[in-house]
Amino acid sequence: MTTSLQQNSNSDTSTKPLLKPGFLSLSRHEWADLSISLGIPAYRGSQIADWIFKKFATSVDAMTNLNRDLKQHLSDHLDWKIPECVSELQSDDGSTKLLLKTAAGQFIESVILRYENRVTLCVSSQVGCKMACSFCQTGKLGFFRNLSTHEILAQFVFAQRILNAEGRRLSHVVFMGMGEPLDNYANVVKSVKILTSPDGYGLSNRHVTISTSGVVPKIAELANDVKCALAISLHASRNDLRDELMPINRKWPLEQLKDSLIQYQQTTGQKITLEYILIKDKTSGIREAKELVKFIHGLQAKVNLIPFNSHPGLPYDRPSADEIRAFQEYLAERSIASPVRYSKGLDVSAACGQLAAKTIHSVDAAPERKRVIGIEPSLT
Ligand code: SAH
Numbered sequence: 001m002t003t004s005l006q007q008n009s010n011s012d013t014s015t016k017p018l019l020k021p022g023f024l025s026l027s028r029h030e031w032a033d034l035s036i037s038l039g040i041p042a043y044r045g046s047q048i049a050d051w052i053f054k055k056f057a058t059s060v061d062a063m064t065n066l067n068r069d070l071k072q073h074l075s076d077h078l079d080w081k082i083p084e085c086v087s088e089l090q091s092d093d094g095s096t097k098l099l100l101k102t103a104a105g106q107f108i109e110s111v112i113l114r115y116e117n118r119v120t121l122c123v124s125s126q127v128g129c130k131m132a133c134s135f136c137q138t139g140k141l142g143f144f145r146n147l148s149t150h151e152i153l154a155q156f157v158f159a160q161r162i163l164n165a166e167g168r169r170l171s172h173v174v175f176m177g178m179g180e181p182l183d184n185y186a187n188v189v190k191s192v193k194i195l196t197s198p199d200g201y202g203l204s205n206r207h208v209t210i211s212t213s214g215v216v217p218k219i220a221e222l223a224n225d226v227k228c229a230l231a232i233s234l235h236a237s238r239n240d241l242r243d244e245l246m247p248i249n250r251k252w253p254l255e256q257l258k259d260s261l262i263q264y265q266q267t268t269g270q271k272i273t274l275e276y277i278l279i280k281d282k283t284s285g286i287r288e289a290k291e292l293v294k295f296i297h298g299l300q301a302k303v304n305l306i307p308f309n310s311h312p313g314l315p316y317d318r319p320s321a322d323e324i325r326a327f328q329e330y331l332a333e334r335s336i337a338s339p340v341r342y343s344k345g346l347d348v349s350a351a352c353g354q355l356a357a358k359t360i361h362s363v364d365a366a367p368e369r370k371r372v373i374g375i376e377p378s379l380t
């Protein structure tokens, strides 16, 4: 374990190129191309893709209808390592928190959220995050590296294999775990394409949500590149307050963010979700509610109100139930529906990052800055 932390600390700031592509990073089309380039009949590529996308196979050996030579070819040409599950914690509310260790030895987290009629997976897109939001434990950690498409999809496959035993299927994916998805654009977009392709995992486009702190140039690109749902972590609707909470606002202030959302809506015709954390004496007053109403004007948006989750070391508190109600009522009176989303799985540290933080603490007397993450699957 100490070794993994050393790898953590020494890691570079980009996706380390895998010598061979990870087997989960290939689309069905790419499996067909690979078959052709290996001199294998195309139908074999389709059989392999079925093992991966329909049966969630994680090893060549599991693919029982392939001959030995082909298995050897696949082993030689692709990387078959997937993150290992270090811990699996069940919450009383039906969520399961997974702490995974990547082949490079870094910890990432995913959360399975079970509901009566759907199952959602909250996935991580990076180890750490560059954005340094002041209310978020990931922000305190700093940035280590991007996850590859293979590592992002491995979280999905791992979770689905757990759900297989329950006879359930993942129906939704939210990029609300560790990291800023639009700061790992290419790998996240490719993952979304494989998740939503009818030839891939076949999830509905509306059931895969990218949540972003507001990487403005990438919001415009996203509108053209992939169909999925978009959530914006807004949290404040005036620049001085958002600058303080979310340093990204200094680079792309609210006016630019709003313009990019209007443009996104013009291109996609889609409603967006605004996530809004209620922090006592910061974002939860009537002044801030008014500012939020003004920001929403001209957008097709719904709002999720997320009562702040406190973590040791974060300088904020959650507002009282009355304050939360007053904020919500202010919006409701102006015809803005804004459900309050309480985080699931708090008894098992399901706020992404908390578990990684605990693990790191237990193996290393890490300085304060090493505490990891604090992201909620708030949309679910
Ligand atoms: N980086 C992306 C996605 C991951 S964060 C983003 O910021 O949108 C997922 C959500 O959890 C974001 O809305 C984030 O602001 C929220 N979050 C982070 N820390 C939180 C806390 N302490 N309490 C409540 N929500 C938090």
Ligand code: SF4
Residues within 6 Å of the ligand: 129, 130, 131, 132, 133, 136, 137, 138, 139, 140, 177, 178, 179, 180, 213, 233, 374, 375
């Ligand atoms: Fe990064 Fe999102 Fe946390 Fe901000 S809220 S530090 S963008 S993970």
